Amino acid sequence: MGKNNKNKINIFFCINSLQKGGAEKQLNYISNFLSTNYNIFIFTLAGNKNYYKFNKNIKIYNLLSLFSIFFFIKKLLSLKPKLVFYILPKSYFFFGTILIFFPNIKAILMRRSLNYYQKNPIFKFYEIFLHRFTSFFICNSNSAKQELIKKEFVSKNKVLVIDNYIKIKNFKKKNINIKNKKFKILCIANFYKYKGHSLLIESLSLIKKIPWKLYLMGEERDFRRNDLKYISKKLGIYKRIKFIKKIKKIHSYPNFSLGVSISKTESFPNAILEYFSLKLPVAAYGIGDIRRLVNNKNGKILKNRNPNYISKKINELYFDKKLALKSKYAFQKAIKFSKIKNTLKKYDNIIKALCVE
Numbered sequence: 001m002g003k004n005n006k007n008k009i010n011i012f013f014c015i016n017s018l019q020k021g022g023a024e025k026q027l028n029y030i031s032n033f034l035s036t037n038y039n040i041f042i043f044t045l046a047g048n049k050n051y052y053k054f055n056k057n058i059k060i061y062n063l064l065s066l067f068s069i070f071f072f073i074k075k076l077l078s079l080k081p082k083l084v085f086y087i088l089p090k091s092y093f094f095f096g097t098i099l100i101f102f103p104n105i106k107a108i109l110m111r112r113s114l115n116y117y118q119k120n121p122i123f124k125f126y127e128i129f130l131h132r133f134t135s136f137f138i139c140n141s142n143s144a145k146q147e148l149i150k151k152e153f154v155s156k157n158k159v160l161v162i163d164n165y166i167k168i169k170n171f172k173k174k175n176i177n178i179k180n181k182k183f184k185i186l187c188i189a190n191f192y193k194y195k196g197h198s199l200l201i202e203s204l205s206l207i208k209k210i211p212w213k214l215y216l217m218g219e220e221r222d223f224r225r226n227d228l229k230y231i232s233k234k235l236g237i238y239k240r241i242k243f244i245k246k247i248k249k250i251h252s253y254p255n256f257s258l259g260v261s262i263s264k265t266e267s268f269p270n271a272i273l274e275y276f277s278l279k280l281p282v283a284a285y286g287i288g289d290i291r292r293l294v295n296n297k298n299g300k301i302l303k304n305r306n307p308n309y310i311s312k313k314i315n316e317l318y319f320d321k322k323l324a325l326k327s328k329y330a331f332q333k334a335i336k337f338s339k340i341k342n343t344l345k346k347y348d349n350i351i352k353a354l355c356v357e
Contacts (some may be wrong), residue, residue: 005057009038009351010079011084011351012042012076012084013087014091015027015044015045015088017045018044018052019048020218022112022164022269022271025052026165030347032058033344035058040058040059041058041061043060043061043095044091045063045090072095072098076102083108083355084099084107085108086107086109086134099133107133108138109134111144114143115151128152131152134158136160137158138162138347140289141267141268143288144268144288145160162343162347163343164343165344166270166274166338167277167338168338183211185258185259186259186275186280187261188259191225191228192221192222193223194264194265196305198228198231201232201235202307203262204240204314205236206307206308212314214241217246217247247274252278253281254324256280257280257281258280258314259299262305264285264287266288276334276337277338279327281298281323281330282298283310284301286302286303
């Protein structure tokens, strides 16, 4: 980690951890981009190994105990950050509570999803209470923005939507040998129950007449690989499920045919942008702002999460003669979200605006 440049503004980012995940990936993009012009400090609440590669001049601190509160306060006093960004609810509760006592430091909440997680009314009330001490809110979807305004009483003048960024990978030039015509389906999602992995497996088990194969990529959370293996064995489709650790060129169209997202709580999922960057048409449950991403040109919106309905729509995509054209439109969508001026540059603009207020 490089030395701190005294001529640059200090900015803190606070997050639960730096494991593999959508919020963590966006932080990686954002902080690496901003580190050219600002001193970036990242504080996490876990000691897990960082999955993503951060620029060397970014300093990362893992706060592993209650006593870390004093370490964080010490950093606030010594580094005097102009802005502190919170990412994900746990970090908002922990760091946001501390920042109540530092009213001169501007705080920004980055709302990454719809607020499905606060089922306890006390926690929900406390989160709304914290909003009073938060200077600005950045959402990755219009749905999340409206939820903040209408249900959590945040002024519309304090909320801005910035789309997720996607970096299109430049895979090494290598011919893909398509050995067969299996209908290969990719699902990128950490193994949370709400992501719908078991529902997807159940839905696919109903498709009898097409040669599909499902590839799952994600980290274990409240659902484990063994749970999914058990479900697939029970349904008699175990040999048609494969777990992968990394995205490669071979997972792009035309070797793979479809990307799937059937999570019931998404706001603006990174996974769909990943599919688009692989030129994959997408079948996605239409929650949050997903309809801004997926349409009949590049895939299919799933109107409900019934397994019979999902299997029917995936079956239709298999027989869709315009699937190659949908692949083309999918990649065009990825290009839009890979433009820095449409995404990452907006963070720089916000920082400049807030620092001169």
